Amino acid sequence: MDVWTEALQDSGMDHRLDRDTSNCSIARTLEVVGEKWTILILREVWYGSSRFGDFERVLGCPRNLLAGRLRMLVEEGILATETYKEPGARSRPKYVITPMGMDLVPAVMGLLHWGDRYRADPEGPAVLTRHRGCGAQVNVHVRCEQGHSVREEDIESVPGPAFRMKAAE
């Protein structure tokens, strides 16, 4: 009897397969950032861009798409706007990452390093991530709260406090 079956007893349902997936945190995160341009905008913010024109220049995506994604990221609390003004020009917004946005870094870095490992050009990665100050390469690691380094195959997924089954039809 696996951990999913232990969680609820004897309903005739298969607890893993008939669970209500509508509150899955992966799916909810993908609702916010699960679109290519959104992740690429965050990549550029992370690489140092903040102005509309910068995103447009590097990404080459349509202006209305870019404007929509930036607005959504601000509404979701991942980016915030500040005002800047260049001499002789009108004030414009610039986009800065919030602490909530910073917390997406492990996920985005996981995507980056997977690509570096399995889909890079023969020369290697186009961009390296390093620890400012010490200069060593930065990576994402899976660890448990007891401080153990955890191999992927030693991760167990179990029902949490908001686990529930699909409503009977």
Place this chain on the structure above:
Amino acid sequence: MDVWTEALQDSGMDHRLDRDTSNCSIARTLEVVGEKWTILILREVWYGSSRFGDFERVLGCPRNLLAGRLRMLVEEGILATETYKEPGARSRPKYVITPMGMDLVPAVMGLLHWGDRYRADPEGPAVLTRHRGCGAQVNVHVRCEQGHSVREEDIESVPGPAFRMKAAE
């Protein structure tokens, strides 16, 4: 002068904004797994599903979409097929994760925990990830190769060996 400008000198281009982004490892990873259903299939494999009917039951997505995503994941080397046979039924393929697929776990766990933190139901997460054996909660952490725990704001992105500028138009 930032790290991007140091990388190449004096071409009149802005090195960060006019770089060739076609070999970005984030974008290349998103070409493989940057689609909601693909990530959700991997989630279910990770939670223990392996059979076509299991994915169909829990995800509720169209069969042809599911078949296409599974085929793509096998072609890309993220899943592999094995054959199983139930008494009285014909042999069918089941889907198991490869080491290459396992290496996506930090990225997917980053998405999961961001959602747990910022988009969970009031009761908490629907699913918990824990270290098999010790039972403690598992998390993704950013660390450098020197062993320092690295805050997101202390990560520096710099041009790597495959960095190149866009070709002049």
